[in-house]
Amino acid sequence: MTDRWECGSSFPLILPTGGTPTPLPEHRLYGSGRQALRALIEHGRREYGWTLLHVPAYYCPEVVESVVDLLPLRRYDATPVGPPPPPPPTRPGEVLLTVSYFGQAPTMPTTPAHVIVDATHDPVAEWAGGADFVFASLRKTLPLPDGGIVWSPTGRPLPPAAPPDPEHLATAGRALTAMALKSAYLAGESVDKSRYLELFGTAETGLRSRTVSDISDYSREALRVLPMAELRRRRTRNGARLATRLVGLPGVSVHAHTFGVLLEFTRPEPRDRVRHGLIQRDIYPAMLWTLPPETTPPRLLDLSRRLLYLHTDVRWSDEDMDRAAAALRELCRPPGEHAPSAPRPIAARTPAPARS
Structure with missing residues (x-):
């Protein structure tokens, strides 16, 4: 059989077991991380009078584009590598968005401000305690076709739930189909790889919609059992x-x-x-x-x-x-240099404890 090994890229359809389902704080689920952020900003405009959103200059441009119509934006210096610069001071009515880059603890402001943390790269870390709100895209760390989540470590009221949007559910269905076809392909079945790649691409385009939707049934139920x-x-x-x-x-x-x-x-x-x-x-x-x-x-x-x-x-x-x-x-390896011997294994570091 042809070796269909790969590393990286989108998740196939898997439902990992081998651990206890992780309890989550009181939360709200949406169709994507971008939708979760939109729902959160609309909530902040109504409830807290937010008038300006500070966003890191080093940040996913698609996320910024998804909310540019809701509030004026002001970019501030931030970096995922090296010592982080301090966040900017804020005024009443302004909200600051900070990011957990690759799972690192986010840089929190020292001045009083409403703070949103993007925890997409590590949704179950412990460091989010000082934020007003935390949101995350779930499909970056979990094998889900869609899903975004919002919670408040400080116990603030959450944005309202959104009804299921038919277009979003169709998008999640395309992503789920792509995941199933990819699983079959990796298992050696006669599946055209270009077909599931096309479906993944179509789903990614659909997730750019600014319509806020409920999460799909599949992702909601899978989230209940994933460790x-x-x-x-x-x-x-x-x-x-x-x-x-x-x-x-x-x-x-x-x-x-x-x-x-x-x-x-x-x-x-x-x-x-x-x-x-x-x-x-x-x-x-x-x-x-x-x-x-x-x-x-x-x-x-x-x-x-x-x-x-x-x-x-x-x-x-x-x-x-x-x-x-x-x-x-x-x-x-530099040209002409012979391949070195593989380094001796070193014990993996113990990860920080997950939030319970």
Whole structure:
């Protein structure tokens, strides 16, 4: 049978078990993380009189675009690598959005402000206690076709629930179909890979809708049984193993996080060359994010062109992480240099405890 191994990219249809379902705080579910943020900002305008949204200059442009019609925006300096600059001061009526980059604790303001945390990269971490509201896209860390969540660590009233939108449910159905076809393809069945990739692309386009919807039935029920804390532990363990095997990678700083492994190249050109080489080897890294040049400070734009993210979630074993590491070492090896011996394994670090 043809080797259909891959690392990265979208989840296939799986429902991992092997742990206790993770209890969540009182929350509200929506069709996507972007929809959750829209519902939250509309709620803040009504209940708190929000008039301005501060957003990090280093942030997903699609998320920013999804709310640009709701409030005036002001970008502030922020970085996923190195010491974070302090958030800007805020005035009454303003709200500050901060981000957990790759699962790191977000930078919180020292001045009184309404604070929203984007916890997409680690929804079950413990660090969100000082925020007014937290939201996350669930399908980045969980095998779900759709889903966004909002909760308030400080006990503030949540935005109202949204009715199911037929167009959104159709989009979630396309994503679920793509996930099922991908599972069959990876299992060796006669499935046209281009078909499920097309469905994933169509679903991604549908999720850009600004209509706020309820989550799909499948994702709601799957969320009840998924052991989110255990999946986080396994993701973190895989990340620690991969990072250990990349120690000393020439021209690259390796950052292990609870979301995965972040590679920081010294220049954009090696990053692009390595990315294309990984894709040829069926390893699909992500660029988080491709930022707009017209609104991004040059320093952050340069950083965005040097970063590459590697998935380490529950889909992969120790051997898979070793295979990905070997591919990276080969691609980063200077021309003419012989392949070095693999480094001795180092015990994976113990992840921070998940929120109960």
